[in-house]
Amino acid sequence: MASRNTTVQQPVAENQTTVTPSPVDAKTRRPWHAFATPLIGKAVRKAARLAHSGGSAFPGKIAETIDPGFLARTLGQLPLGVVLVSGTNGKTTTTRMVASVLENLGLKVFTNPTGSNFTRGVVSALLDRVTLGGRLDADIAVLELDEAYAVHFVRQVKPRHCLLLNVMRDQLDRFGEIDNTARLLSSVAEATTGTVVLNREDPRIAALADVAPATASVRYFGLDASLRSFFPSDDDMATTVSLPGLGAAAEHMESGQASAAASDGSGVAGKAGQSCPDGDSDTGGRTPEALPADVALMAVGDHQATFRIDGADLTTPVRLEGVYNLYNAAAALAVVRAVLADIRRGTIGTTRAESTGSPDSDASAARMTLVAQSDTDALMAALSTVTPAFGRGESIDVNGSTVELLLVKNPMGFRLSLASFPPEEHDTMICINDEYADGRDMSWLWDVDFTSLRGTGVAMVSGVRAWDMALRLEYDQVPVAEVDTELDKAVERFVTANPGTPKHIYCTYTAMLAVRARLGRMTEVADAGVGR
Amino acid sequence: MSETNETNGVAGVIDVVSLYPKDMNIYGDSGNVLTVARRLALYGYAPRIHEINQGDPWPERVDMILGGGGQDTGQKKIIDDLFARADDLRRFAADGVPMLMICGLYQLFGHYFETIDGTRLDGIGIIGAHTIGRDVRMIGNLVEHSAHFGDIIGYENHSGQTFLDPGVEPLGRVDHDGTGNNGEDHTEGARVNNVIGTYMHGSLLPKNPAIADFLIRAAAERRYGAFEPRQAKDRVAELARIDGIAAKARAVAAGRPR
Numbered sequence: 001m002a003s004r005n006t007t008v009q010q011p012v013a014e015n016q017t018t019v020t021p022s023p024v025d026a027k028t029r030r031p032w033h034a035f036a037t038p039l040i041g042k043a044v045r046k047a048a049r050l051a052h053s054g055g056s057a058f059p060g061k062i063a064e065t066i067d068p069g070f071l072a073r074t075l076g077q078l079p080l081g082v083v084l085v086s087g088t089n090g091k092t093t094t095t096r097m098v099a100s101v102l103e104n105l106g107l108k109v110f111t112n113p114t115g116s117n118f119t120r121g122v123v124s125a126l127l128d129r130v131t132l133g134g135r136l137d138a139d140i141a142v143l144e145l146d147e148a149y150a151v152h153f154v155r156q157v158k159p160r161h162c163l164l165l166n167v168m169r170d171q172l173d174r175f176g177e178i179d180n181t182a183r184l185l186s187s188v189a190e191a192t193t194g195t196v197v198l199n200r201e202d203p204r205i206a207a208l209a210d211v212a213p214a215t216a217s218v219r220y221f222g223l224d225a226s227l228r229s230f231f232p233s234d235d236d237m238a239t240t241v242s243l244p245g246l247g248a249a250a251e252h253m254e255s256g257q258a259s260a261a262a263s264d265g266s267g268v269a270g271k272a273g274q275s276c277p278d279g280d281s282d283t284g285g286r287t288p289e290a291l292p293a294d295v296a297l298m299a300v301g302d303h304q305a306t307f308r309i310d311g312a313d314l315t316t317p318v319r320l321e322g323v324y325n326l327y328n329a330a331a332a333l334a335v336v337r338a339v340l341a342d343i344r345r346g347t348i349g350t351t352r353a354e355s356t357g358s359p360d361s362d363a364s365a366a367r368m369t370l371v372a373q374s375d376t377d378a379l380m381a382a383l384s385t386v387t388p389a390f391g392r393g394e395s396i397d398v399n400g401s402t403v404e405l406l407l408v409k410n411p412m413g414f415r416l417s418l419a420s421f422p423p424e425e426h427d428t429m430i431c432i433n434d435e436y437a438d439g440r441d442m443s444w445l446w447d448v449d450f451t452s453l454r455g456t457g458v459a460m461v462s463g464v465r466a467w468d469m470a471l472r473l474e475y476d477q478v479p480v481a482e483v484d485t486e487l488d489k490a491v492e493r494f495v496t497a498n499p500g501t502p503k504h505i506y507c508t509y510t511a512m513l514a515v516r517a518r519l520g521r522m523t524e525v526a527d528a529g530v531g532r
Numbered sequence: 533m534s535e536t537n538e539t540n541g542v543a544g545v546i547d548v549v550s551l552y553p554k555d556m557n558i559y560g561d562s563g564n565v566l567t568v569a570r571r572l573a574l575y576g577y578a579p580r581i582h583e584i585n586q587g588d589p590w591p592e593r594v595d596m597i598l599g600g601g602g603q604d605t606g607q608k609k610i611i612d613d614l615f616a617r618a619d620d621l622r623r624f625a626a627d628g629v630p631m632l633m634i635c636g637l638y639q640l641f642g643h644y645f646e647t648i649d650g651t652r653l654d655g656i657g658i659i660g661a662h663t664i665g666r667d668v669r670m671i672g673n674l675v676e677h678s679a680h681f682g683d684i685i686g687y688e689n690h691s692g693q694t695f696l697d698p699g700v701e702p703l704g705r706v707d708h709d710g711t712g713n714n715g716e717d718h719t720e721g722a723r724v725n726n727v728i729g730t731y732m733h734g735s736l737l738p739k740n741p742a743i744a745d746f747l748i749r750a751a752a753e754r755r756y757g758a759f760e761p762r763q764a765k766d767r768v769a770e771l772a773r774i775d776g777i778a779a780k781a782r783a784v785a786a787g788r789p790r
Contacts, residue, residue: 178558179604179605440673440687440789440790441687441733442687442785443560443561443687443734444560446560446562446563446735446738447560464784464788465785466784467780467781467783468781468784470777470780470781471774471777471778471781472563474773474774474777475563475566475570475738475774476566483780
């Protein structure tokens with residue numbers, strides 16, 4: 001039996017001290033040899049890179065072992081503190097947006113690269129950025145943390161702001177249950193000193209307003225009612241059973257409740273009107289309308305989005321695909337506005353700059369003076385330059401075909417992707433792996449409605465669990481042209497067929513890595529990691 | 533199937549109840565409903581699916597009941613309704629209505645569930661079993677062996693340890709400690725008359741068509757006296773194609789790490 005059968009035990013050897021980001025606290029618990037931590041860490045990182053090809057979390061492990069206060073001490077130097085982003089879906093995209101927008105506005109941002117969304121990964125990334133003297137030249141950190149690791153992180157470092165996106169069923173073998181995941185995020189909200197930014201449309205997230213410290217403020221990001229049908233809540237996931245096309249059976253179909261068999265083949269859109277929370281005990285009786293949204297997504301168009309901020313509707317061009325990413329943009333804008341409010345109040349951001357008077361801190365103070373003047377137009381302009389993150393609608397040209405890579409991790413994400421990227425005029429491939437990072441349990445595939453693919457069919461199914469996926473498509477009566485568990489060969493055949501026809505490849509996490517590696521041998525594949 | 537007829541036709545309606553699809557469907561259990569419906573249609577029966585949530589009346593006829601797993605909050609939401617229906621459910625079970633109860637509803641179909649702090653929650657006692665909460669979850673891919681169904685392939689994820697009463701037949705037997713009903717006695721699930729309780733999801737029925745067909749056959753025999761598919765060659769071929777894919781998915785799943 002695997003050793004990972006309990007929920008929150010993975011991060012071991014975590015330091016239990018809580019250190020508020022301030023220069024004084026940051027100096028506490030400093031071992032005599034702390035001066036050497038960056039040097040040792042960097043050396044290990046370099047050695048690890050030579051030995052393998054990626055830096056991995058190994059240097060972070062070394063640094064944590066020899067100097068457990070390194071994380072808190074280093075992040076404690078930041079004049080604007082830490083923005084922590086967590087939730088089931090959209091962490092990477094949203095973190096990238098927050099970091100990019102803040103950078104565009106003029107701040108120096110530290111962020112963790114894609115896939116290192118656990119504490120040790122943050123330490124490894126920090127080792128890369130600190131000077132040998134242990135100084136981190138940045139104004140603010142924007143960190144994506146996996147729900148379970150976020151709990152351990154906030155025991156060491158209290159975030160200034162947190163952005164909590166959603167709780168959905170994802171890799172239940174890791175967290176047990178959705179309500180348990182909500183509890184994990186609850187401890188993040190409790191530890192936040194500045195602003196708790198919450199998804200108004202997710203009842204389990206909106207309810208976390210109740211646990212935010214009295215000294216912290218709460219902001220919501222939200223959706224216009226017209227867009228809610230794109231975002232069924234996790235509790236609406238139950239009834240994806242759709243049976244049109246069963247011949248004799250179809251005419252006998254009926255449903256005790258309205259939702260069964262109501263699929264009109266349009267995927268998520270078939271769930272219109274059911275996404276509002278039902279005011280049960282989970283939500284404390286809240287309805288979305290009752291909560292004011294600091295930023296609301298009002299409308300989406302072809303590469304443009306309209307946000308309502310301070311009562312005004314602002315439309316901006318965007319380079320992001322899919323309504324789901326645009327909702328993440330609303331989330332990102334809300335937390336950016338919280339950061340701007342901090343700077344304007346001057347409540348923080350004066351610490352290191354004025355105490356040391358070093359050139360670095362003078363520069364930091366100058367940056368903040370500049371950023372403090374950003375208006376909403378500047379926010380929109382900054383947002384319009386953000387590009388999709390790894391696997392979130394990333395486009396790659398191969399042999400004259402545009403190949404769009406779509407990361408799918410859970411039923412909701414898969415449904416949103418299917419709804420955001422219509423299959424018509426495209427070839428479709430689906431790659432499903434079941435490694436630990438993907439989730440071992442395949443049952444989530446049965447919570448995705450694939451009937452929107454019936455018309456076009458699926459050209460290729462691959463990945464370790466290709467046959468599970470093929471079986472799922474078979475039961476939704478989606479024609480499948482080819483199934484091949486050998487991912488390399490399958491990808492090559494798929495992308496070279498029908499030159500000129502654009503393609504969608506839906507992949508789980510490790511399948512995405514393999515697909516990108518394969519495409520990288522055929523064409524230029526950009527490093528689409530978060531951060532720089 | 534040996535009973536294959538020459539032409540496609542409608543062999544009769546089968547009324548299938550999907551029990552608490554709103555609150556007890558955490559592990560893709562709707563895949564079980566989909567599988568039963570599709571296979572019924574391919575055998576020539578007309579599936580009529582009734583989603584029964586709290587407060588909904590039973591349909592006029594009940595030929596099969598499928599129930600799934602839920603979180604603690606989901607179980608709290610349905611428990612009163614389940615007790616209100618308990619007499620009906622016991623009567624259906626005694627009368628041979630085939631039922632499949634996964635995870636949470638499997639536990640609630642037992643005598644009781646004792647939580648970690650010692651609180652005892654009553655079940656409805658259709659399956660002779662009780663469950664003791666504990667803080668370690670049994671999670672992972674699982675293959676169990678059944679004389680009746682062959683190897684059953686799925687994924688378990690539960691923290692309760694379930695113990696069958698003496699004489700109660702398990703659904704299958706597992707090879708390793710730390711898996712199955714309680715991690716100790718190498719049993720998994722239970723079968724009482726035509727009622728199956730199990731921790732296996734994945735969903736269970738798509739990859740285990742033998743169990744789906746058992747439920748279908750039992751439903752048809754109870755309602756119509758016999759299981760008599762009406763299938764021309766196209767339906768036979770379609771079912772064979774589905775079972776071919778299922779066989780490949782089973783082979784891969786059986787070899788995956790826990």
